[in-house]
Amino acid sequence: MEQAMRGMESSPLVVVAGASGDLGDSIVNALMARNVKVRALVRRPSDRLARRGIDQLPVAFEDSAALTRALGGAICVVSALNGTAPVILDAQGRLLDAAVAAGVPRFIPTDFCLDYRATRPGDNRNMDLRRQFAARVDAAPIRATSILNGPFAELLKGEAPIVLHRFRRVLFWGDADQLFDFTTKDDVASFTADTALDSDAPRYLRISGDQISSRGLAKLLTEMDGRCWRLFRAGGTARLSALITVARALTPESDAPFPAWQGMQYLRDMATGRGKLHDLDNGRYGKRDWTSASAVLASTLA
Structure with a gap:
């Protein structure tokens, strides 16, 4: 001792x-x-x-x-x-x-x-x-x-609107082949x-820890789940930018680190590949x- x-x-x-x-x-x-x-x-x-x-x-x-x-x-x-x-x-x-x-x-x-x-x-x-x-x-x-x-991989469990477990869909903006870091x-x-x-x-x-695209996630989930997971394109990054502007305008000022529009800003930086x-x-x-x-x-x- x-x-x-x-x-x-x-x-x-x-x-x-x-x-x-x-x-x-x-x-x-x-x-x-x-x-x-x-x-x-x-x-x-x-x-x-x-x-x-x-x-x-x-x-x-x-x-x-x-x-x-x-x-x-x-x-x-x-x-x-x-x-x-x-x-x-x-x-x-x-x-x-x-x-x-x-x-x-x-x-x-x-x-x-x-x-x-x-x-x-x-x-x-x-x-x-x-x-x-x-x-x-x-x-x-x-x-x-x-x-x-990059983003924390725990977001794939449903904390972010990427993997929609309830609907067996992978939501994406822009290009389904854009690689993400998790x-x-x-x-x-x-x-x-x-x-x-x-x-x-x-x-x-x-x-x-891993680099994978929305398309890759849908394929991976289909293989793992034994059921078909499909891609769901919510729109282009320009549409996402417009939604961010609206969401931020409607959100009261706050020191909260992750209001909805902040998460959307992360998704945009991921979808464009800039981050x-x-x-x-x-x-x-x-x-x-x-x-x-x-x-x-x-x-x-x-």
């Missing part, structure tokens, strides 16, 4: 902000599996984290001195914060400033999305926020790595943990067990 405690004391420290969320929780698990000492920054203690013996540190992001102390000794700060401008720009900006003040050498911002660098400014609010924060990160005296993974949260978390320990990680890393990932870095850390779209869909068909 004493030797195990000494080993933990000598382990590198990684601080995770947003550890109580789904992705943050998975990142914490992946880091602990690598014998990394984890400190979770939380608004209030989480029973789920406490049951796993994770060091939780309640801290107000508005308290810059306390936030700086909370990051002391870390080799990397991982942000898994989720929200709109008050979170992505303001709270995460304070986290970045505190990391610099604490002398933390590396920072992983909460990107975990499409390739926002290739999307058009003004087309997607959440991509615009990440683009704005990237400019701030690039101006800071800290080494940063953004992980781009990566599960656990795969993203595993790669993020490796990145946090990689002092030579570049500014951007691109990963995709598509290229030159993937999947093999950088030797990971081979990427979760396929068929593995994700298998549980829904069961």
